[in-house]
Amino acid sequence: MRPFHDVHVHNYLSSCSGDNQSTVESYIEVAKSLDMKLIGFANHTWDETIELPASSSFYKRQSMAFQMQIKSQIPERVEGLKILVGAETEYCGMYDVLGMGKDAALQLDFLLIPHSHVHMRNFVMPATEDVTNARARVAEIFAGIEGITPERATALAKTLPEPELEAFMTEKKVDYVQFVSDFMVESFRSLMQNETLKSYSDLIPVSIAHPFQPVGSWPLRDPMVARISDNTFGELFQMAAKRGIGLEINGATNSPEVFRMFGVAKECGCKFTFGSDMHARVDMQKVFGAQPCIDHLGLTENDLMEFVRT
Ligand SMILES: [Zn+2]
């Protein structure tokens, strides 16, 4: 089987799209040229009826009202290509808050939920103790400069990216690989138990976007996945399978550790979706990167979630 659908498509309505020409029509053209049968738009969306657990400039603009304007841009009929309107919402694991309520979810054809946007520090995943301590140390240094108030010093220290704080970590206490790995396990588990999700997961198709793929820490993905045992994956994926919640296989899943993970998921009876997670027109072909994983697992159409079957 080849990936003939892509239900993780961001267009210019997503703040992080670097392609302002990425209109619905242009994606339709690209999808047709790649012989796709189905595409699903999944722009980043935070349902504005859900209170943000912490400040997020990223989601302020990307509300349901804003993102659903895409519905009026979808043509009524396109020969040979099915088009769906979904969303990629957010799961703030550290707060157990899901960014999509039932009323909003029911307006969608499908919903992608990521549990691994670990780059969104102190929103999805807490910063490590090392980082928090280093920031406090830098704030102290800034506050020692004449004319800088303690509040200003703290605000300035917050703007420094984590790699620049390395020099201020006198003794590292945290094993970062283990920290993120543990976080992803816990956030997957709490998402499966989340009450908001329970209220609609059997009413619309839900797939977990890039499961156990730590966004922003890609080079550490395989060591992180390696820390998670088959038993733990089995326990988590059984929860998903029982509820009919799918898992996304994307174009970056070509590694033995990731094959092992999805192998456990398949054994548990999980169903899958494919997604390029593209943010620009040129990237749709990334979905074909899922081919080695499909072949390795021997996936057939029966292993796919129903809404993406042809
Ligand atoms: Zn994502």
Ligand SMILES: [Zn+2]
């Ligand atoms: Zn995405």
